Amino acid sequence: MNSVVLQMHEVTLTYPDGDGRLTALDAVDLTVRRGELTAITGPSGSGKSSLLAVASGLIRPDSGKVLLHRQGGVLDLCELSRAELTALRRTDVGIVFQQPNLVSGLTAVEQLEVTERLGQHRWIGPRRRREIRRRALDLLDAVGVADRATARPDRLSGGQRQRVNIARALMGRPGLLVVDEPTSALDTERGAAVMALLARLTAERDAATLLVTHDRLHASTADHRAEVVDGRLTCRPGVVRLDGQCDESHFVDQSGSRDGGETAAADVAAGVRQSR
Numbered sequence: 001m002n003s004v005v006l007q008m009h010e011v012t013l014t015y016p017d018g019d020g021r022l023t024a025l026d027a028v029d030l031t032v033r034r035g036e037l038t039a040i041t042g043p044s045g046s047g048k049s050s051l052l053a054v055a056s057g058l059i060r061p062d063s064g065k066v067l068l069h070r071q072g073g074v075l076d077l078c079e080l081s082r083a084e085l086t087a088l089r090r091t092d093v094g095i096v097f098q099q100p101n102l103v104s105g106l107t108a109v110e111q112l113e114v115t116e117r118l119g120q121h122r123w124i125g126p127r128r129r130r131e132i133r134r135r136a137l138d139l140l141d142a143v144g145v146a147d148r149a150t151a152r153p154d155r156l157s158g159g160q161r162q163r164v165n166i167a168r169a170l171m172g173r174p175g176l177l178v179v180d181e182p183t184s185a186l187d188t189e190r191g192a193a194v195m196a197l198l199a200r201l202t203a204e205r206d207a208a209t210l211l212v213t214h215d216r217l218h219a220s221t222a223d224h225r226a227e228v229v230d231g232r233l234t235c236r237p238g239v240v241r242l243d244g245q246c247d248e249s250h251f252v253d254q255s256g257s258r259d260g261g262e263t264a265a266a267d268v269a270a271g272v273r274q275s276r
């Protein structure tokens, strides 16, 4: 079994709501492993974005643990300062937001370079700059847009912008990749291609990918799938207890859990596996 990268344990998150509090996440347990893609689905307002925000350290939960396993040890994101979390998101956690928020004046390769340079608090010499450019070009190649490296966002299609967005999130070599609705602005075919790309990158780069999608067809192509309803995970893929034991009662074997009308989903899944 692959090694654990992210472990959420009994995570509860509330927001102010009038005189009271609204529970967005309710005692959520979730484990995400290296080289595996976990997809979260759920109705609107069920807590999917809140789950991603907590998993990536953008929001601190009211209670629970969010453990990030990385080289050199395990960190509880709930105990880190804002500055430490910002630094961590440059190196260990890649985030792909729903809208590819690319900088309008920069070319595709510059979008990736500037991300890397922002993380360096010192002057960067020509050799290091060449290394950064080479890595940026390699990543654009890996996501299939090497030939658009010098194009600005207004010259890229929606699918190409999303691919640059994904490549940018990988610049820091993150162990955890958090992806919010990557296909929402794409048609079915381009959406399926982006899902296949994420599955391939997850396996090739040995990343742990946690993805939110409203599209059950796309979710069915993931290694694991869970659903959030009213802030609770209805099934919990491969949850590892804090004592290190795997809680098999919550393990979801996708091969045995297909629901009705998913023949097409199985076809997409087969395509994804072939393209890996």
Ligand SMILES: Nc1ncnc2c1ncn2[C@@H]1O[C@H](COP(=O)(O)OP(=O)(O)OP(=O)(O)O)[C@@H](O)[C@H]1O
Binding pocket: 015, 016, 022, 023, 024, 042, 043, 044, 045, 046, 047, 048, 049, 050, 051
């Ligand atoms: N900043 C906030 N302040 C107050 N309530 C919030 C805030 N953000 C989200 N909520 C509420 O928390 C609940 C979960 O919201 P969340 O955005 O996580 O759901 P979601 O599943 O991502 O929804 P969608 O699919 O519509 O994006 C909702 O009831 C929402 O109204």
